[in-house]
Amino acid sequence: MLMKILGIVAEYNPFHNGHLYHLEKSKETSGCSHTIAIMSGSFLQRGEPALTDKWNRAETAVKNGIDLVVELPYAYSCQSAEIFAYGAIRTLNDTKSVNCLAFGSESADISKLSLVADIIAKEPEYYKDKLRKHLQTGLSFPKARELALNFCIPNVGESVVIGLPNNILALEYLKWLSRLESNIEPVPIERTKVGYHSDFSLDGIASATHIRNIINQNDQWREILKPLVPQVTYEEIESYSHKQGFNNLENYFDIIASEILRSSPREISAYPDVTEGLENRLVSSLKNSSTVAGLVEEVSSKRYPSTRISRILCHMATHFTDEDTALFYKDKSFSPYLRLLAFNTKGREIINAIKGNSEIKILDNLGRSQKKLKPNQVRCLKKDLAASDIYFLKTNPQKIGSDYLKKPIYVNE
Structure with a gap:
């Protein structure tokens, strides 16, 4: 075979x-x-x-x-x-x-997804100009890109709902398949x-977010979980x-807080995605926070979504810096x-x-x-x-x- x-x-x-x-x-x-x-x-x-x-x-x-x-x-x-x-x-x-x-x-329409991904991969000047203007208004990069793409290809852009989580990743996969000149055939399902973040189940199907919330927040999680996952x-x-506890970012508050407290703003700015004064915001927000969730809520904004802040906190816990990102991502010879x-x-x-x-x-x-x-x-x-x-x-x-x-x-x- x-x-x-x-x-x-x-x-x-x-x-x-x-x-x-x-x-x-x-x-x-x-x-x-x-x-x-x-x-x-x-x-x-x-x-x-x-x-x-x-x-x-x-x-x-x-x-x-x-x-x-x-x-x-x-x-x-x-x-x-x-x-x-x-x-x-x-x-x-x-x-x-x-x-x-x-x-x-x-969206499983590969032709429409590919059309949007082609704009992202090639970045024509008219697209970059719109993206720049939206970023200047204080929007986050994902939202600014969504609006720029919807302007450049309005009918297609809206039909694939660019801002939805799975489509965001789908477009990135297609972009890199294109830029790497890969022979791998894309198969959207x-x-x-x-939905990706839906906090409910339907006919035995639930998002991973919903399932994690069940396990972390409900003492009766075993009974609720059983119909939502395969038996194995x-x-x-x-x-x-x-054998061991389930994990979540809240467990690392003391490590993250210690890193913020012991570091200068300049040292904090060496972590990925810490830009435009976010280092100062992290320091000042810690004073009002006793949990990771509280810290993320304090720091996040329209421009800096909570997922970005959470990733920064993970990098602080693992001591992963901009220098590492430059080495493993920006240097395409790696x-x-x-x-x-x-x-x-x-x-x-x-x-x-x-x-x-x-x-x-x-x-x-x-x-x-x-x-x-x-x-x-x-x-x-x-x-x-x-x-x-x-x-x-x-x-x-x-x-x-x-x-x-x-x-x-x-x-x-």
Whole structure:
């Protein structure tokens, strides 16, 4: 049988019925025989630690039908949609083995999505002029871009609802496929039943946001959760709950507050996305805040959305700076690696295919594998390991240092 590999960018925080629908629909639509998911590790795109650790989430994903799960490095996972998408698409493209990319979208019309993405990728002067003018009014970048695109292509822009979360990422995936001149075929899958942030369920489908809220805020979460996730996910979360705590950004308030207090405004401004006096706003807002949620609310505004502030706080907790962003993202000569998390028999076939097609560095045993890495790749990997240790610091301190020793999980079907 000819191998055809489907790529998926995911967080699986946690893997729910909507993800299962997306996976099955993606396989059906693409006709692919194998699947690889590039999944965020310890900290996620919206600026928060994952509910459960990356090893648990990767194993759950394979048990639910993914063949191979690899880690999206921290350098990309806790970033704006543009950098997040770049890291994922660059890595999948560098495997020279992935044939299709399936992604959720509020619009499954690839022709309209591609038309909008083409503007974003090529940035014609008339678009940049409108974007500049909207930014000058104090709007956030995502909102300013949405308005600029709707002006440039009003009928198409409004029909794909550019500002919706899944479409924002979909357009970034398409942009980077274009800029990287990738041969990967995009396969948009229309989101079903509920929205990205919807805090309700419908016919067994709920957003990951709703599910996390259930687990974090309701003592009876087990009963409510069961119909919203596949059986294997429920069993994995139930087992996990007896071994260590679920995680959220609130756990890191003392680390974040200490970093703000010990740092000068100039030092705070060295973190990604800290611009235009945000460093001073962080310092002054801390005086009125005793929780992460309170601090985020104090600092965020129309121009600086809460997700941006949350990502800044994650970078402060992990000590990830602008210098790191410049090295791993702005310098396009930097090559990501492939950190294996979990796989099955088909996943092993994907690994062998990648080894035959590409020079990308595949990391399984870190002690041995990292000797093959270039110095900047080692630096990127150390950021991943540090992020994992900081993650476990608040949920299971006994696991600090374990990420270095952990081998990929083989799921025997």
